[in-house]
Amino acid sequence: MKLWAYNILQAALLIGLSPLAAAVLRKLKALLQNRRGPGPLQTYRDLVKLFNKEPVLPDRASWIFRLAPYVVFAVTALSAAIVPVILVHTPLSAVADVITLVGLLAMARFFTALAAMDLGTAFGGMGASREMTFAALAEPAMLMSVFILSLAAQSTNLSTVTDTMLNADLGLRPSLAFALTAMALVAIAETGRIPVDNPATHLELTMVHEAMVLEYSGRYLALIEWANQIKLMLFATLLINLFVPWGIAMEATAVNMAFAASAWLLKLLALFVALTLMETWMAKMRIFRVPEYLGLAFLLAILGMLTHFILEVVI
Amino acid sequence: MISAELLKQLLSLAAALFLLTAFALLAQRHMHALLRWFAVQGVLLAATTALVAYAANVHELYISAFLALVLKGLLVPWLLWRIVIRLGAHREVESLVNIFATMLIGAALVLFAYYVSLPIQELSFVVTRNIIAIALACVLIGMLIMITRRKAITQVVGFLALENALFFTATAATYGMPLVVEIGVAFDVLIAALIFGVFFFQIRSTFDSLDLKHLEVER
Amino acid sequence: MNNALLLLSGPALALSASAATPLFARDRRVQIWALCSLLALSGVATAVSGMAGLLSPPKTAVLPLGLPRMPMHLRLDALAGFFQVVIGFSVVSAAVYSVGYLRPMAKDRSLTPLGVFLSLFVLGMQGVTLANDAYTFMVFWELMSVTSYFLVVFEHENEANRKAGFLYLLMAHLGGLLILGGFAVLYAAERSFEFDVMRAAELSPLWASMAFLLAGFGFGMKAGVVPLHAWLPEAHPVAPSNASALMSGVMIKVAIFGFLRVVWDLVGLEQGAWWWGGVVLAAGSSSSVSGILLALQQHDLKRLLAYSSVENIGIIVIGLGLAMIFSHFEYQDLAALGIVASLYHTLNHSLFKGLLFMGAGAVLHGAHNRDMEQMGGLIRRMPYTAALFLVGCVSISALPPFNGFVSEWLTFQAALMAPKLTGTILSALIPFSAAMLALAGALAATCFVKVFGVVFQGTPRSRSAAESHEVDRWMLSGMAIPALLCVLLGVFPVWVIRLIDAVPIALIQTSLGGLIAEGGWLWLTPIAPERASYSPLIVMAVSLSAGFAAFFMYRRGRPVRRAPIWSCGHPNLNPRMQYTATSFSQPLRHIFSNIYRPLEKSLRVDHGHILQVKQVRYSVHVQDLAWNYLYAPVRQFTAWATQAVDWLHARRIHGHLALIFATLLILMSLLV
C-alpha cells in the first residue's frame, strides 16, 4: 500500500515538475541566445491562465474534438505513473510494461491527430498527416531500442529493466550504445524538438505538432500543453533511468529517495543543457529529411538488436 | 491342292503386286487412270482372297472374295467414275507435294514398315512377316495419298486404297476374318462409299468445286 | 447432450436458412426475417458447440454421405471449437446487421440468391471446421469458395464484380487443388482419407515438406498471404457488406484453421523441418508490412479494409511462425504462447474487421459512396455509426486498452523469447519480424487515423456525404455486438486466454493456463510476472480516473463558447481546402516511393498565363508489385501458350491427317 502511495507521489512529482522543466529548458535556451527569457515559473502561469480562460470551440467541432484533450492528458499521466523516477520497483510498473508505454503514447497521438482532422482545416490535416507519418517510423524505432534493453534484462517490465541496468554487470555492450543513440533520436522527434520540429514557432508550413492544436483554446489547450511537457519529462526520465540509472532508489527509505530525487534532477539538468546546446547549434531540418533521420534511428535499433543476438547472447 | 511352299511364293508375289498397285496409285496424275488402277487393286485383292480360299479350302473366303470383287473391283470404282463424270470434276490430280517427292516418301515408308515388322517372328506357315510388312506399307501409302492429294475424290481413293490394304492383310496374313466381320466390314465400306457420293453432291452444291481448300471455313 | 445434435444444429440451421429463403420469396420482408433469424440462431448454435468443443473432450459423429465406403466423419475438438466460436460471433452480428442492411436492397432486386448463398457459405465454413476426413473437408471448403464467389458477383451487372469474382474463383480453385494435393500426399502414406489415420501416419521428411508446402500455398491463397493476396482487394469491396464482413472477418480465418489442422494436426510439427517456421514467419512479416503499406494508399474504403486484412493475417501468421519455430526447438511452452497470441489475434481481427466492414456498409448505406474522397463530416449526420466505427479503428490500431493491443503484446512477448534459440539463423530472423510487426502496428494507426479522419471528420466533400443519414437500429446493434466484444476482450484477456488454452493443449500438449493464472484474473503474465505483465483493467481504470480528474477539476470553469473557426485568420474554408485521403498519405508515398512506384497524373488548366490557374486535377495510382512481378507474367505466358495451341487448330484437313500419320509413325518407331 505504501508503495502505491510512493508510486503516485513520484508520478505527481514528474507531472508537477514537467512545466518547470519546460520553462528551464526555455530559459537555458534564452541564455545561450543572450536573451533574458521568461522566468522558470512562466509555464505555470500560462497553464493557470489557460485553465481559467473561457474556452472557445469552433462551431463545427465534434465530440471527438472535446474528448481528445482529456484522453491525451489521461494516458500521458498514466504513462508518467509507470516510469520509474526515483523508486525502481513500483506497483504500477507491473501494470503496464514498456510495450504498453509505447502503446499509450500512440493512443495520445491517435486522438491528437483525430482532433486535428476534426475541423477540416488545411493545417490540421497537414499536421496530422505529418505527425502520424513520423510516428509510424519513430514508434518502431522506440520499441526496438527498448527491446534491446529488455532482451538484456530478459523482461519488458521497466522496473526490472532499470534494476538490471543498475545492478547486473552487463559489461560493455555495443548493443546498448545503439539502443541509446536510437532512443535519443526518437526522443527528440517524439517531443518535437529541433531539428525535427520547432516548439517555438507557429504558422510555419514546416510545423508538425503545433499545427494540430491550432484551434484549441482555454482548458483544452492547457491540458494538451501540459501533456506535452509531461511527455518531454517522460522521455528525459526514460533516457536517464534506463541508461544511466545510478543513484535511483532500490528500496523505499527516505534517504535513498531524497538522494535519488536529487540525482534525477541533476541528471535532468545535465541532459537539458546538452539538449539546448544542440538545439542552438543545429538548424531545423527540412520536413523530408525527417523520415531519413527516423529511418536511421530504426536502422540503428535493428542493428543493435542483431548485434545483441550475434555477439551477446550467452549460451 | 497346292503345296505350302508354292502358296507362300504365290502370296509373296501377290503382296509384291499389291505394293506395286499402291505405288501406281501414288504415281497417277490422271483421275481416270487413278480409278482404273484402283479397280485393278480391287481385282488383285479378290484374286488373292480366292487363292487363299482355294489353298486352305475355307469356303467362307470364297464369299469374301466375291464381295471384294463386286465391291472393290467393280461397284465402288464405277460409282466414283460416275461421280467424276456427273460432276465433271477436273481431270488432273492435283498434289500438294510433287509426285516424285511422294514416291520417295512412299519408298521410305516401305523401308520403315519392314523395319517395324522385323521383330515379328514366323506366325504361321503361310503368313510371313514380309506380308505384314507390305500390308503395313500399303496402309501407310494409302494415308500418304490422302495427305498429299488436294481433291476430295483423290482423298477418297486414298481412303479406299487403305481399306484394300486392310483386306489384303486380313486375307493374306490370316485365313481371312470370320465371316460376320467380313460381311459387316464390306457393308460398312459400301455405306461409306454411298455417303461419299452424297457428300460430293452436298459439297458441290455448296462450294461448286470439290477442291478441299474451300472446305476450310473460318471459325 | 447428444453429439450429433450438438455438432449438427448449427449447420442444420444454416441449411434451413438457405432452404427458407426461396420459400418466402413472395414477401421480401418475411424473407429477410426468416433468413436473418435462422442465420442468427445458427450462429448461436455454432458458438455454443464451439464452447463445448473448447471445454469438453472431442466429440465425433459419422454421417452416411460422401464417397463409397467412406462416410462423412465429423469431429469437434478444441481447435474446431475455437474457430466455431469465431464463426458464431461473426455470424450472429452479421445476421442482426443484415436485417437492416437488406431491406433497402430488397426494393429493387430479388434477395433469394443472396440469401441462399449466404447461408450455404456459413454452412461451408461450419462444415470445414467440423470435417474429420479429407473428402468432407474439401467438399465444405469448395462449397465455401463457390458460394462466396456467388456473393461477390451478386450485383453482377457491374463489370468490376464480374472481374473480381473471376479472379477470386480462379485463385480459390487453384488453392483448392493445391490443398487437395496436400491431402493426396497424406493419403498416400496410409491409404486412408480419415484424419484419425492421417494423424498417426509417418511421413518421410521429403513428403512431409511437400505436404507442408502444398497446404501452405493452398491455405495461404485463401488467407491472403502476400504475394497470394491478389483476390482480396478486388473481391471484398464489391461484395455486399454483410458478406464481405463474413468473408474478411471469418473466411480467411478458416484458411488459418485449415493450415493449423493440416500442418500442425495431421502432418504434425514433430515431422517438420527446421525451415518451416522460418518460411511462415517470413511470409507473415512480409504480408503484415506490405499489406498495411498498400492499405494506406487506398481511397476506396472497403478496398482499404481488405488490404488491412492482409496485414492482420500477416500478424496472425507471424504468431504461427514463432510458435512453429519454438516448437521445433522443443520450447513447447513458448510455442503455446505463440499459438495463443495468433489465435487471440484471429478472434480479435474477426471482431473488429467485421465491425469495420459493417461500418463501411453503413457508410455506403448512409452516404451512398465507397470513395473516401467523396466523404467527410459523417460524424455529424451519423454519430452512432461513427462512435462504433471509432471503436473498431482504435482496436485495429492496437492501442491499449483495446483488444488489438493484447494480441500484438502477446506476439511481441513471444518474439522477445528469441534468445532461447541459440545458434540458428532463425534467432536472427525473429528480430526482423518483430521490427516488421512494430512497423506494421504504427502504420496501422496512421492508416486508421486517415480512415476515420477523412470519412467521419472534417466537412462533407460531396452532396451525398452532406445528405447522409444514420442507419437503422438493426444495423447499429449488429455493429454494437462486436464493438462491445472488442472492449471486453481488451479488458479481460485472461479469461479469454484460459478458454483458448485448450487449443495448444490439444495441438502440442502444452498449456499456458498455469502461467496465465499465476497473476490471477487481473494480471496477464504469459511467461513470468517479473518478465512481463499487463493489466488492462487497471490501465483503463487509472487513465479513466486521470481523465475524469482533469475533467471535473474544471467542470465549474467558464462555460464553453462556440465561435466560427479561426484557422489562422482564414475563417471561410471550403471543403476542398481540407486534406484528402490521397494527400494524407502523400508523405508515406514519398518515403516508400520505391515500393509503391506511384503513377501520378496531374492535369492543369489555366487561362493562357501559367499563374491564372483555372483548375488542377491530380490523381495517383499505387502499384501492387505482386501484380507486376507475379500475376502479369503468368497471364502473359498463358496468352502466349494458348496462341500457340490456336495455331495448331488452324490447320487444314491434310494437316490433321498428317498429324495422325506422324503420330502413328513416331509411336511405331518408338515402340518397336
Place this chain on the structure above:
Amino acid sequence: MSLFDLLLGIPLLSGVVMALINRSPIAARLNIAAGFLTFVVALALAFQVLEQGSILAHEQAFFLDPYNVFLVSLTAFVAATTAIFSRTYMLHEEEIGRVTASNLRLYHAMFQLFIFGMLLALTTNNLGVLWIALELATLATVLLVSLYRTPAAISAAWKYFILCGVGIALALFGTILIFSTSSETLGHGNDALTWTLLYKNAENLTPQVITIAFVFLMVGYGTKVGLVPMHAWLPDAHGEGPTPISAVLSGLLLNVALYALVRCKTLVDGATHGDLAGKLMMGFGMLSLVVASMALHRQRDIKRMYSFSSIEHMGLMTFSFGIGTPLANFAALLHMTVHSLVKSGIFFTVGHAAQGMKTQNMIGIRGLIRLQPGIGWGLLLGTIAIAGFPPFGVFASEFLLMTAALQSYPWTICLLLPSLVVAFAGLFRHVQPMVFGVPPEEVRAVRVNMLPVYIHLGLALVLGLAIPGFLADWYHNAADLLHRGAQ
C-alpha cells in the same frame, strides 16, 4: 426373346420405323418412347448382372460384365433424356426453318441407329463386331452433322468423316493384327476375336504383334475418343451438328470409343506383362488435357468450347485408365459417368441458350440469367460442376483421380494441377459474361424444357454427395476386372 434382343432390337426397329414416318411431332414422341423402353430394358439387364454376375448370350456373341453393363444403362439413359430434349429443340428448329421435315426424318432415324450402334458396341463380345458397331455409329452421325447444309456444317462433316474414317481403319488394322496372332491358338473362327476368350488366353498372344496392333488401336480408337493430336474432327462436329447430336457425341460416343480402347488395353496388359499400353494412354491423356485446356481460352463458338472441354475430360479419363490401379480405374469410371451426365446436360442448356440468343457466338450471348434464369443458372451450375467443384460428382472423381495419380506417378501432379486450373480459367472467362450482365435488347425468351438438365445435374449432385452402394460395388468390380488384366 431375351433382353439382349430387346435392348438391340428396340433402337434398330424404331430407327427403321422412323425412317418411314415424316410427321416430325409423332416421330419425336416415338423417339422418346423408344429411348425409354431401351432404358427400362437396360436397367433390367443391369439388375440381372447385379444379381448373377456376368452374362453371356447367343453362344457368347454378346456379354455383359460389370464393366460394360453400367455403360449400357448410362448410354440408354442419356439417349432417353436427349430424346426428351431433342423434341423441344428440333421442333423449334423446324419452326424457324433451319431444318425441313425430311431432314428431321433422317435425323430421327439416324438417332436411333446411332444408339443401336453404340449399344451393339458395348454389348458385343467380338472385337470385329465392336469395330463394325463403332464405324456404324460414325456413319450414322456423319450425315447428321451436315444436317444444316451450311458450308461450315458440310466441311465439318467431311472432316469428321475423313479423320474418323482413317482412324477407324487403323483400328481395323490393329484388330486384324490381333486376329492374326490369336488365330494361332483360337483357330480361324469367331473365337479368335471373342473378347472373353482372348482375355483368358492373353498369355499366348505374340507380344510384338500385339504391340504394333495396340499402336494402331490406340491411334484408331483414340481418334474417336478425340485424343490430341487426332482430335481435330471433334470440335467441328460438335460445333456444327444439331445440339442433341453434340450432346450424344460428347456424352456417349466418346465414352464408347474409350471403352473399346480400354478393352484392348487389358488384352495388351495380359499379353505383354508390361505397362506399355498404360504409359501410352497416360501420355495421350496428359497431352489432350494440356492442349485442350489451353485451347479453351481461344474459342468463339460456345459449342466448340464445350467440345474442347470434352476433349480435356476424355484426356483425364484416358490418363486415369492408363494409370490402371483399381483406384484409378474407379476414378475413371466415375468420371466417365458424371462427365456424360453433366456434359450432355450442359449441351442441352447451350442449345436452348443459342436458340434464345439466336447465335452460337459467345460474344452475342449475354445476360442469360436475366433473360431466362432457368437457362442461366443451368449453364452456370453445369459449368461449375464440370470444372470440378463440389458437391457435384466431377469433384469426387477428380479427387480420387488426383489421389491415384499421386500414389503411382507423383510428378504428374505438376502437369495435372496447372492444366486443370488453366482449363477452368478458359471455361469460366467465357461463361461468366454469358450468364451475368444484361441481355441484348432484341432477344426474347424461347420455349425450353429444362427437365433433362435438372435430372442430369441432380444425378451428378447425388453422385457427389453419396454414391449408392450398388453403384459403388459396380465400379469396384469393374475397376478390379480392368486391373486384373495388368497382372
